[in-house]
Amino acid sequence: MARRLDLEHVNIYYGNFHAVSDVSLMVPPHSVTAFIGPSGCGKSTVLRTINRMHEVIPGARVEGRVLLDGEDVYGPGVDPVDVRRTIGMVFQRPNPFPTMSIRDNVVAGLKLQGVKNKAKLNETAEQALRAANLWDEVRDRLNKPGGGLSGGQQQRLCIARAVAVAPDVLLMDEPCSALDPISTLAIEDLISELKRDFTIVIVTHNMQQAARVSDQTAFFNLRATGEPGQLVEIDQTQKIFANPTQRATEDYITGRFG
Amino acid sequence: MTRTLDRPAASPLFRPISTGRRLRNRLATALVTAAFLLAVVPLLWVLYTVLRFGVKVVTSSAWWTHSLSGLLSFQAGGGVYHAIYGTLTQALVCAVFSIPIGLMVGIYLVEYGARSRLEKITTFMVDILTGVPSIVAALFVYALWITILGFPRSGFAVSLALVLLMVPVIVRTTEEMLRIVPNDLREASYALGVPKWKTIVKIVIPTALSGIVTGIMLALARVMGETAPLLVLVGYAPFINYNLFEGNMAALPLVMVSERNNPTPAGVDRMWGAALTLVLLITLFNLLATVVARRSAIKAK
Ligand SMILES: Nc1ncnc2c1ncn2[C@@H]1O[C@H](COP(=O)(O)OP(=O)(O)OP(=O)(O)O)[C@@H](O)[C@H]1O
Numbered sequence: 284m285a286r287r288l289d290l291e292h293v294n295i296y297y298g299n300f301h302a303v304s305d306v307s308l309m310v311p312p313h314s315v316t317a318f319i320g321p322s323g324c325g326k327s328t329v330l331r332t333i334n335r336m337h338e339v340i341p342g343a344r345v346e347g348r349v350l351l352d353g354e355d356v357y358g359p360g361v362d363p364v365d366v367r368r369t370i371g372m373v374f375q376r377p378n379p380f381p382t383m384s385i386r387d388n389v390v391a392g393l394k395l396q397g398v399k400n401k402a403k404l405n406e407t408a409e410q411a412l413r414a415a416n417l418w419d420e421v422r423d424r425l426n427k428p429g430g431g432l433s434g435g436q437q438q439r440l441c442i443a444r445a446v447a448v449a450p451d452v453l454l455m456d457e458p459c460s461a462l463d464p465i466s467t468l469a470i471e472d473l474i475s476e477l478k479r480d481f482t483i484v485i486v487t488h489n490m491q492q493a494a495r496v497s498d499q500t501a502f503f504n505l506r507a508t509g510e511p512g513q514l515v516e517i518d519q520t521q522k523i524f525a526n527p528t529q530r531a532t533e534d535y536i537t538g539r540f541g
Numbered sequence: 542m543t544r545t546l547d548r549p550a551a552s553p554l555f556r557p558i559s560t561g562r563r564l565r566n567r568l569a570t571a572l573v574t575a576a577f578l579l580a581v582v583p584l585l586w587v588l589y590t591v592l593r594f595g596v597k598v599v600t601s602s603a604w605w606t607h608s609l610s611g612l613l614s615f616q617a618g619g620g621v622y623h624a625i626y627g628t629l630t631q632a633l634v635c636a637v638f639s640i641p642i643g644l645m646v647g648i649y650l651v652e653y654g655a656r657s658r659l660e661k662i663t664t665f666m667v668d669i670l671t672g673v674p675s676i677v678a679a680l681f682v683y684a685l686w687i688t689i690l691g692f693p694r695s696g697f698a699v700s701l702a703l704v705l706l707m708v709p710v711i712v713r714t715t716e717e718m719l720r721i722v723p724n725d726l727r728e729a730s731y732a733l734g735v736p737k738w739k740t741i742v743k744i745v746i747p748t749a750l751s752g753i754v755t756g757i758m759l760a761l762a763r764v765m766g767e768t769a770p771l772l773v774l775v776g777y778a779p780f781i782n783y784n785l786f787e788g789n790m791a792a793l794p795l796v797m798v799s800e801r802n803n804p805t806p807a808g809v810d811r812m813w814g815a816a817l818t819l820v821l822l823i824t825l826f827n828l829l830a831t832v833v834a835r836r837s838a839i840k841a842k
Pocket residue numbers: 297300302320321322323324325326327328329340512
């Protein structure tokens with residue numbers, strides 16, 4: 284079930300380094316939000332903060348609130364494992380589990396959460412692979428290792444794996460950056476379909492992609508190197524691309540940067 | 542002819558390999574080959590010697606099914622199954638203790654240590670332990686197990702000394718193998734809502750397994766040839782002793798040591814036979830390691 288996501292005055296640190304300052308934004312359910320901005324401005328950092336992956340890094344910490352349907356994922360007593368089960372993530376580089384077959388990769392989340400029922404696992408695997416537009420390509424080699432797929436197929440396998448645990452929100456960190464235009468289009472189509480079931484946040488360096496897939500776009504920027512990254516503006520995608528309120532946004536989008 | 546005049550005289554793009562470089566290449570090739578031969582010749586020589594003197598001994602069936610019990614020192618025949626039993630059980634007991642301890646320490650260092658004080662101390666200790674000579678480990682066990690705690694000299698005491706030698710090796714292998722598992726895999730697992738311990742057990746360890754298994758098998762092979770702990774911690778018995786906790790017990794290195802003092806042809810035969818048997822056992826373990834490593838290796842296609 285798709286849910287609404289709110290960030291309220293989020294500040295993110297790596298040890299003493301203040302990486303992102305004071306981000307507040309709202310992501311409605313069943314929508315796609317794109318994060319754009321120059322390299323190093325903290326897009327990945329914000330994304331990883333949403334599902335508490337940030338704190339995996341030693342010394343990393345977060346201030347502020349991240350609310351999922353009004354409930355703070357950083358609240359006292361909230362288990363980060365539960366949060367990550369509810370908020371799934373797809374990484375920039377495809378990372379299938381090398382010891383597992385294609386099928387096992389897709390249902391790895393369920394299996395490791397203790398689901399044993401073979402029939403259910405097989406059914407979920409098929410559904411997830413269909414959802415990721417990969418079923419037809421792998422249906423007769425489900426028992427082969429996942430590492431044997433092409434890069435684009437591996438990325439879709441990772442999307443299937445994230446979808447299979449049925450999260451409410453799906454975070455995608457530059458899911459197409461290593462892919463050819465055809466795989467990229469396949470994944471963009473997929474994102475528009477996944478919107479029906481999930482709330483999606485996607486980081487991308489590709490303006491056209493942001494314009495094609497997203498409903499709203501958030502522009503992040505760095506005032507100067509060494510300064511924390513910040514959210515410059517967030518608005519409907521058409522508005523951001525047609526007439527942004529901030530000068531920096533317009534410069535970035537039109538390529539007049541710096 | 543006129544065509545060449547049209548073009549400016551330019552030096553050709555590619556030049557033949559210069560004489561100096563050619564010479565240096567020859568020299569380096571010769572040196573590398575010489576080093577290779579220098580390393581391989583003694584190795585083959587050892588193997589050849591062991592085989593030459595040992596083969597006729599180990600091919601008799603009594604060798605594998607009898608002990609040396611009741612044989613006088615000049616009498617030919619008999620076998621070393623008592624020593625094979627000793628070597629294998631001592632190694633097995635050692636493995637039963639060392640593998641879990643070594644694995645867990647390795648996992649702690651990589652997955653939970655996080656550059657803490659305890660991690661640094663542990664790494665330092667493991668480094669020191671790696672350098673402890675086997676005779677020192679044996680004397681330590683003698684002092685602790687036999688002098689202070691009052692247990693008799695036994696095969697088990699030998700196993701304890703071997704544990705001291707094997708644990709640091711396993712810690713090291715485990716550590717190295719776990720460190721090369723990409724962090725991406727751990728993060729991918731966390732992002733699926735898998736708890737950390739399950740990520741380690743189901744994702745990280747299987748990915749590193751083949752390397753860990755190889756390391757363990759090699760450590761085991763190494764430990765089976767250790768002689769110092771045997772000399773210090775157990776007496777040699779020419780007959781079978783099934784009791785690991787009491788009494789003299791044979792092991793293959795001990796057979797060699799004791800038969801070396803036996804100047805008769807029978808003694809020489811037994812010595813080389815035991816040597817070849819030990820080499821065969823260790824080879825078997827190495828082969829086993831290769832097979833296991835292959836089976837658990839990551840498959841790409
Ligand atoms: N593990 C880390 N430890 C310390 N600092 C980090 C770490 N990861 C990122 N940073 C810093 O945090 C800042 C934001 O990094 P982040 O990866 O979020 O940028 P990004 O917007 O995703 O960039 P890109 O578009 O290149 O992926 C950068 O200055 C970066 O150097």
